[in-house]
Amino acid sequence: MPDMSLQKHPMPVQDPQVRRYNFDEVALGYTEEQAVAEAGRCLACRQKPCCAGCPVGVDIPAFLAAVRERRFEQAYAVLSATNSLPAVCGRVCPQERQCESRCVRGLKGEPVGIGRIERFVADRHNAGAASPAPLPAPTGCKAAIIGSGPAGLTCAGELARMGHAVTVFEALHAAGGVLTYGIPEFRLPKAIVQREIENLRQMGVEIRTDMVIGRILTVDELFAAGYQSVFIGSGAGLPRFLRIPGEELCGVFSANELLTRVNLMKAYLPDSDTPLPVMGHTVVVGGGNVAMDAARCALRLGAQDVTVVYRRSEQELPARAEEVAHAEEEGVRLAMLTDPVELLGEGGRVTRMHCLRTRLGEPDASGRRSPVPVPDSDFELPADCVIIAIGTSPNPLLRTATPGLDTDRRGCLIADEQGATSRPGVFAGGDAVTGAATVILAMGAGRKAAHAMDAYMRAHPAET
Numbered sequence: 308m309p310d311m312s313l314q315k316h317p318m319p320v321q322d323p324q325v326r327r328y329n330f331d332e333v334a335l336g337y338t339e340e341q342a343v344a345e346a347g348r349c350l351a352c353r354q355k356p357c358c359a360g361c362p363v364g365v366d367i368p369a370f371l372a373a374v375r376e377r378r379f380e381q382a383y384a385v386l387s388a389t390n391s392l393p394a395v396c397g398r399v400c401p402q403e404r405q406c407e408s409r410c411v412r413g414l415k416g417e418p419v420g421i422g423r424i425e426r427f428v429a430d431r432h433n434a435g436a437a438s439p440a441p442l443p444a445p446t447g448c449k450a451a452i453i454g455s456g457p458a459g460l461t462c463a464g465e466l467a468r469m470g471h472a473v474t475v476f477e478a479l480h481a482a483g484g485v486l487t488y489g490i491p492e493f494r495l496p497k498a499i500v501q502r503e504i505e506n507l508r509q510m511g512v513e514i515r516t517d518m519v520i521g522r523i524l525t526v527d528e529l530f531a532a533g534y535q536s537v538f539i540g541s542g543a544g545l546p547r548f549l550r551i552p553g554e555e556l557c558g559v560f561s562a563n564e565l566l567t568r569v570n571l572m573k574a575y576l577p578d579s580d581t582p583l584p585v586m587g588h589t590v591v592v593g594g595g596n597v598a599m600d601a602a603r604c605a606l607r608l609g610a611q612d613v614t615v616v617y618r619r620s621e622q623e624l625p626a627r628a629e630e631v632a633h634a635e636e637e638g639v640r641l642a643m644l645t646d647p648v649e650l651l652g653e654g655g656r657v658t659r660m661h662c663l664r665t666r667l668g669e670p671d672a673s674g675r676r677s678p679v680p681v682p683d684s685d686f687e688l689p690a691d692c693v694i695i696a697i698g699t700s701p702n703p704l705l706r707t708a709t710p711g712l713d714t715d716r717r718g719c720l721i722a723d724e725q726g727a728t729s730r731p732g733v734f735a736g737g738d739a740v741t742g743a744a745t746v747i748l749a750m751g752a753g754r755k756a757a758h759a760m761d762a763y764m765r766a767h768p769a770e771t
Contacts, residue, residue, distance in 0.1 A: 309347060309349065309350050310344060310347040310348045311348075312416075313415065315345060315417045315419070315423070316337070316341045316344055316423075318420075318423055319334070319337075319338075320333055320334050320633075321333050323633075323636035323637050326493065326637065327603075327606050327637040329493075329607065330491065331492075332492070332493055332494070332496050333494065336427060337426070339377075339427075341427075342374055342423070342424050342427040343374060343375060343377060345419065345420045345423065345424055346371045346375045346424055348420075349371040349372075349375070349412075350411055350412065351368050351371075351372065352411055355368055356410070357406040357410050357419075357421065358406070360405045360408055361405060361406045362747050362748055363389050363390045363396075363461070363747065363750050363751050363754050364754070365385070365386055365389050365390055365406075365425075366385055366388075367406055367421055369385045370382045370385040370386050370424075370425075370428070371419070371421070374424055374427075379428055379431050380432065382428045383429065383431075383432040386425060386428060386429065389754065391460060391503070391506075391507065392457065392460060393426075393428065394426065394430055394433060394499050394502065394503055395457070395495065395499065395500065395746065396425060396746070396750070397422050397423070397425035397426025397428075397430075398422075398494065398495050398499070399486075399490060399494060399746050400422055400745070400746060400747040401627050401747070402421050403627065403628065403629075405747060406421050406422075407419065430499075433499075433502050440510075442467075442470070442510060442511055443468065445470050445472065446470040446471050446765075447768075447769070448470075448761075448768075449471065449472045449474070449534045449535055449769070450466050450472070450473050450474075450534060450535065450536045450537070450538065450764065451476065451529045451534040451537045452473060452474065452475040452476065452537075452540060453526075453537065453540060453541050454475075454476075454478075454484055454540035454542055454737075454739070455476075455477040455483055455484050455504070455514060455516075456483070456484020456485050456486060456540055456541075456542045456749065457485070457486060457737065457747075457749040457753065458538075458542075458736045458737025458738070458749040458750065458752055458753035458756075459475055459484065459540035459541075459737070460475070460483075460503070460753070461749070461751075461753030461754050461757070462538045462754070462756050462757045462760070463475050463512045463757075464510065464512070465753070465758065466757045466760065467507065467510040467511050467512050469757075469761050471764065473513065474512075474513045474514075474515060474534070475515065476518040477514060477517075478518065478520070478541075480516050481516065482501075482504050482514050483500045483504060484540075485542055485738075487500055487570065488566065488570050488571040489563070489566050489567070489597070490570070490600065491566065491569065491570060491600050492570065493607075494600065494630075497570070520541075520705060520708075521704045521705040521707070521708035521709070522704070522708070525708055526705075526709045526730075530732065533769060535732065535763075535767060535768075536732050536734065536763050536764050537732060537733050537734070538726070538733075538734045538735065538736070538753070538756055538760060539705065539728070539733065539734070539735040539736075540735070540736055540737045540749070540752075541702065541705055541739045542701070542737060542739055542749075543699040543701045543702075543719075543738035543743045544563060544699060544701075544702055545699055545701060545702045546561035546562065546695065547695075547697055547698045547700060548561070548695055549695060549697065551650065552649045553649055553650025553651060553652060553657065556652040556656060557655055557657065558584070558652075558657040558690075558691060558692050559650060559657055559692075559693045559694075560693070560694050560695070561694075561695050561696075562593070562597045562598065562694050562696035563699065565583070565604065565694055566601060566604065568583060569583070574608075575607060575608060584692070586605050586608055586610035586691060586692040587610065587689075587692060588610070588611055588612055588614075588688075588691045588692070589602075589612070589613045589614070589690070589692040590613075590647075590660055590690040591605065591613065591615045591616065591693075591694045592615075592616050592647055592693065592695050593615070593616075593617065593695070594619065594623070594625055594626060595624075595625045595698075596625075596626045596627060596630055597696045597743075598617075598626065598694075599615070599630045599633075599634045599639075601696050602615050602634055602694075603637060603639065605692070605694065606637055606638060610692065612638075613639045613640065614639075614640045614641075614642050615640070615641050615642065616647055616660070616662065617643050617644075617645065618644070618665050618678040619665075619676070620643050620644055621641060621643050623667075623675075642662075642688070644664060644667075644678070645662050645664065646678060646680065647660050647662050648662065649661040650690070651687075656691075657691065657693055658689070658691065659687045659688060660687065660688045660693060662686055662687065662688060663680045663681065663684050663685060664681040664684035664686070665678035665679060665680055665681060666678070666681055667679070699738070700718050701717075701718050701719055701720070701738065701742075709730070709733075710730075711729060711733075712728055712729060712733065713728065713729040719739065719742055722734065722735045722740045722756075725758070725759035726740075726759055727759060732767070734756040734759060734763075735756070736749065736752030736755070737749030
């Protein structure tokens with residue numbers, strides 16, 4: 308008999324007044340009893356609506372049933388059959404907009420906490436000494452993956468399960484892409500990411516770091532080296548800026564720079580080789596998860612106060628509701644309906660932000676309401692540090708070094724539903740195609756592309 312309680316079992320978390328001073332993981336994870344009890348809320352619907360909301364196609368009712376029966380390794384087997392990074396997804400996937408949004412329990416209460424249970428199952432498996440799954444017989448096919456973010460790692464894992472030889476080429480000195488450099492330790496511990504990567508290595512995936520494809524090697528040279536198919540999952544790491552006066556002042560950062568220095572270069576440690584300056588009054592511009600991550604990092608780095616500035620209202624914030632709530636609990640202030648128009652400074656350093664109040668205009672064709680400036684509403688915010696978190700686009704290096712790749716007006720690669728690009732044998736997915744999006748959508752694209760690459764390589768065997 309299902310547990311018919313209307314609320315999810317709460318996720319244990321660090322106290323806000325403790326965690327705002329450390330980089331330890333905020334959410335502490337379910338205990339075994341909490342995970343089993345939450346899985347007991349699932350109605351095991353025959354139509355499985357939750358599965359339709361999962362971009363990587365996890366059989367959610369089957370994995371929840373295994374948890375209810377305490378068959379945790381079976382639950383992990385169900386998860387990992389289609390999800391190469393379950394411990395990551397359990398932490399950063401926006402389940403409230405994906406699988407949980409389809410959950411029938413959400414009609415009269417809260418949906419089942421699918422992501423929380425996924426995290427528990429993956430962490431339990433990774434904490435054990437389980438033997439790696441047996442590898443399939445080699446097919447003789449070779450695939451190259453450019454980028455070791457969620458799209459690339461997922462594509463690599465899928466291809467390895469099929470028996471193909473896979474090499475991942477990563478431009479930075481550490482694998483993981485945005486999972487490593489973009490998401491803070493308090494949301495996604497890097498040990499979790501590295502464990503997931505090690506799982507792929509045990510499947511036979513080779514990962515080569517410090518390999519800037521487009522400079523060190525080209526796509527043409529990868530084909531010449533015997534790779535039959537190439538997947539481009541290089542992400543969208545080029546930051547966008549406001550294009551307002553004053554952005555050249557010292558103390559103005561892109562969120563990409565801040566988060567990379569914090570996550571990859573450990574700028575928060577006392578003995579860091581690349582410390583960040585004292586941040587004083589910090590203003591973060593943007594309303595997505597990256598903005599919340601940057602704001603919460605600034606607090607932990609010692610900012611006197613942190614304000615998030617967003618042109619629309621709190622109802623339109625694209626960040627996950629949980630992340631917004633955690634930020635506010637920690638002391639981040641939200642300044643909604645506020646539009647920065649100029650950064651002002653003294654001695655070459657930013658000191659304040661000139662802003663206008665906005666209101667929301669009529670909905671456009673997509674239903675989105677654009678911000679409209681309110682006349683004579685000027686005001687200033689103190690700003691010793693300004694962090695710009697308004698989005699990113701793909702780096703142009705790879706596409707300019709690869710003839711025959713079609714791109715759109717944003718510089719994103721054009722690919723079909725299966726990831727095929729305009730160049731035969733070259734596939735793409737994730738942020739390199741869509742622009743900045745979610746981890747799970749990138750993973751879904753990587754999985755689809757892997758199956759298309761499998762068919763392509765079998766139809767185009769290597770020349771002997």
